Amino acid sequence: MLIRIWILLAAATSALATSAPPRPLKRLAHPSTLALEILPRQVPPGTLITRTIESPRLRHTDSVRLTLAAFGRTHRLHLRPNNELLHPAAKITHLGPDGSVISSTPLLRSSILAFEGAVVDESWSTHRLREEPVSRPWGEISEGELGWARIIVHDQGDPELGIPPVYEGAFFDLGDVYHILTRENYVRTHRSDAHPHSDFGELDGHLVIFRDSDMEKPSAQSMTAPESCSHDALPFKLTSTPTPFSKLDDKVKRRTLPLMRVPHGTTLSACSMRPNLCRV
Structure with missing residues (x-):
């Protein structure tokens, strides 16, 4: 049984799908998570029950x-809920071998701990914490901001038990983009020769971090000969072999965006990730 999440577009245009393998890395590291702090929650007007406001669980x-x-540097990411990542109509659809829909359930926003915000200089971070609980406008750039940040938290962890949080994402700090992946996703998306300066099979730690500046520059050959998407080389793309999607309506096929990977095996379409793409 196939499990996919599909979002239908009201209108879409065709495009040539191309992809290239990740460039080899000159260096990578394992980040040390020093703290994941939940800012004070606001009590909604007229609310008498405050127990949930004091809950230590991340929401x-x-x-x-x-x-x-x-x-060699410490980064402080000030994050707020990212409400634009998931389309309101996103759903999880279970397909049978013949492509028929077995079940379909909504993908709830509360199930994905997605955040966005800014990297803040250490000297301004404490001051920023005092501003945010009083609803400082997030849209404006304030003093001390060094760049943007986008993070998805898979597991909050437990400091008392020595369990670090697990998260992925990226942030921009002083002219460089930092990428954070779980070890499993890094191994899944990078070839064994993508990091020739260490034993690829013996990566330790839950998280891997690298920067754009750590990537090898693309060769002249790779720049002049773009590769086709690997999906185009699958057997059923080259023959008339029936697939679970063969019976999907042509109109549905034309309106379905390519899928992309998001936290812990959830599969979303690009429309789910960027709702503005779904506008008519």
């Missing part, structure tokens, strides 16, 4: 500060 509606160390 998709929380604002947080994530502090991590990597490459």
